[in-house]
Amino acid sequence: MRDFDRFLLTVVYDIPLLLFVVDPESGEIVYANQHTRSTLGEHCVGRSFAEVFPAGGGSHYFVSYTQRQDGDQDAAPPLRSEYYDDDSENWYHVLQRSIEWADGSSKYLILLNEINALKRLQKDLSEAHAAVAFKNRELEHAAKTDRLTHLYNRRHLDAILEQEMVRFRRFCKPFSLLIVDCDRFKQVNDQHGHQVGDIVLVHLARLLATGVRATDTVGRWGGEEFLIVLPETHLRSAALVAEKLRQSIDQHEFPVIGHITSSFGATELRGDEDIKDLVARADAALYKAKHNGRNRVEVMS
Ligand SMILES: Nc1nc2c(ncn2[C@@H]2O[C@H](COP(=O)(O)OP(=O)(O)OP(=O)(O)O)[C@@H](O)[C@H]2O)c(=O)[nH]1
Structure with missing residues (x-):
């Protein structure tokens, strides 16, 4: 079991996703994996989530999730959303859920998966759809x-x-x-x-x-x-x-x-x-x- 825990820790640490844990009371990041550290800076642990993700993004998602908890954290389903970070100009798929931390306290696990390629594809597709619709109208006319x-x-x-x-x-x-x-x-x-x-x-x-x-x-x-x-x-x-x-x-x-x-x-x-x-x-x-x-x-x- 210890080996398996170590294995999980390694995976979590190395996985190429922004994965970090936030304290719900202080809004402070208490854990960040390697990818988060290299993206947000080595010293992101200890800083506030809203500060790390300014421009409303961090605070908005964090606050809206906190409000959704309604005091019943266990019952709250993971929140999935998309988030555009103005600073880095990146699109993320965001997953947030309530977890029990090693010391028994309640924390938020936040996972951000960069989805720029998907967003580009969506944009290209909707532009292509619009062009086809326009062409169809022209042909009909x-x-x-x-x-x-x-x-x-x-x-x-x-x-x-x-x-x-x-x-x-x-x-x-x-x-x-x-x-x-x-x-x-x-x-x-x-x-x-x-x-x-x-x-x-x-x-x-x-x-x-x-x-x-x-x-x-x-x-x-x-x-x-x-x-x-x-x-x-x-x-x-x-x-x-x-x-x-x-x-x-x-x-x-x-x-x-x-x-x-x-x-x-x-x-x-x-x-x-x-x-x-x-x-x-x-x-x-x-x-x-x-x-x-x-x-x-x-x-x-
Ligand atoms: N410039 C042009 N001429 C056309 C077009 N379609 C038909 N015409 C011409 O319209 C003329 C019709 O001639 P006619 O059917 O003899 O009739 P009209 O000279 O108007 O004589 P009435 O109808 O009896 O008053 C023909 O010379 C056709 O070539 C077109 O798209 N452009």
Whole structure:
């Protein structure tokens, strides 16, 4: 047994952890192993724990542990926590427990295990998580956005239309649809080049997006065609929105080309049809607007 005690003493002394014993009354370190002595200084035994670990660390952990004892030291479970030492810039895992000392008095055993590598790993991991989450959000955004105009793309418009259809069937919420097409847009490209055409589309997109309510959805349906979903809107109101947008385009000063007009087809979902029927009817209304001279809104109920 003596041999075993010696063995334990050697292990405790040589183990590469900060291991020391503190007197609960005075807060004084009464024992420190080799690693503690070489880290905190040969003369740390006899000094106060709070003094050895300034910056609140030592006193904070020691005091909080003392308070947790509630007078019943035997029943107190070991306290595990993490502690950052400002002076040495080290992170420690701290374990504190109440022990009976050789003279029968009660002491605190404190074990500090340096965990800088673990903390670095945790930091790297959380940064990597944040980067992945950011990238995912970017990808999600890109998957539903048109690159030129930054409006929703056709794929996302399809999803919005499906969603509105569900709301219509479930809650009988009406919704209307506008299709917008830039008039004689081919001439813009032919006369001024594709790049100018692109700039015109970007301006158009902005006029449409800023001319509707936040609850409406504007997207690029394809080419120089845009689609606007107006939830909880009947056809009469939809036609008014379309007319307002038509006028704002008509009055806008576009770069290079100056003036351009647009035609609108407006329709409202009926109870007995699907999305395809709805879009086809909006298209037919648009065709009518083109046929009747462009720069106008046509409505089909
Ligand atoms: N610059 C540019 N042009 C596009 C884009 N997508 C489609 N277009 C052009 O839009 C033009 C559409 O022409 P048309 O379908 O003949 O229609 P339009 O000239 O607007 O005539 P109407 O619709 O009858 O008034 C074509 O010249 C397409 O090349 C785009 O992303 N950028």
